[in-house]
């Protein structure tokens with residue numbers, strides 16, 4: 242098998258404030274290969290966002306090993322090689338949808354002409370054809386989040402990090418967005434790491450799942466999810482799906 246895009250071994254992060262120390266992430270070990278869709282699930286405060294911030298290069302780590310980028314390729318540059326999607330779309334309200342999608346291009350100083358073409362193609366891919374010149378307030382919450390996904394892909398990053406991307410959406414829109422996201426993942430072949438509070442969502446989306454626990458912070462398990470592809474909503478009624486969900490409930494100590 243090829244070298245992983247991301248290798249973590251016993252990764253650890255401590256937040257320090259004056260004399261106080263708080264262990265936010267510990268014992269995180271996993272290999273993430275190109276094209277994987279990894280879901281990170283766990284209770285509030287178990288360090289999911291902290292782990293994403295470490296992968297995004299926004300925080301350092303205090304112990305263990307983190308290697309990103311595999312071997313043979315150019316060095317991994319988080320500014321260029323990571324696309325982020327947050328719980329809120331965080332679109333700039335004075336910029337049109339296409340100009341929001343182009344924001345990373347402007348920030349990174351990349352050539353705009355080719356990027357405009359790519360932005361239109363991405364808007365088509367996320368189902369927003371015809372909305373390029375609208376302002377964010379003219380879009381529904383789900384549509385805004387689609388624009389945020391297009392923005393995360395515009396600079397062709399190697400790694401897409403999503404922090405509770407559908408947490409602010411209603412249940413039905415969230416299920417639709419899960420399907421959309423799987424389609425986008427299949428079309429782009431990119432590597433995704435997705436934080437979720439929802440055990441069902443973690444199982445439905447992931448090729449792999451990392452289960453984190455709090456108090457003390459640690460990784461309880463990391464395992465592949467071998468459910469039929471392409472995933473369709475009805476697999477949620479399969480016994481195998483239920484087995485994965487139960488495994489996570491057991492790891493989290495939920496009766």
Ligand SMILES: Nc1ncnc2c1ncn2[C@@H]1O[C@H](COP(=O)(O)OP(=O)(O)OP(=O)(O)O)[C@@H](O)[C@H]1O
Nearest residue numbers: 256257263265283284285286287288289290291292
């Ligand atoms: N900058 C910081 N300084 C100090 N402590 C922090 C900081 N950021 C997070 N923490 C603490 O680290 C722990 C992990 O936080 P983190 O945001 O990574 O958890 P999470 O699993 O993403 O939580 P949630 O699901 O509620 O978003 C929490 O107890 C939090 O209070």
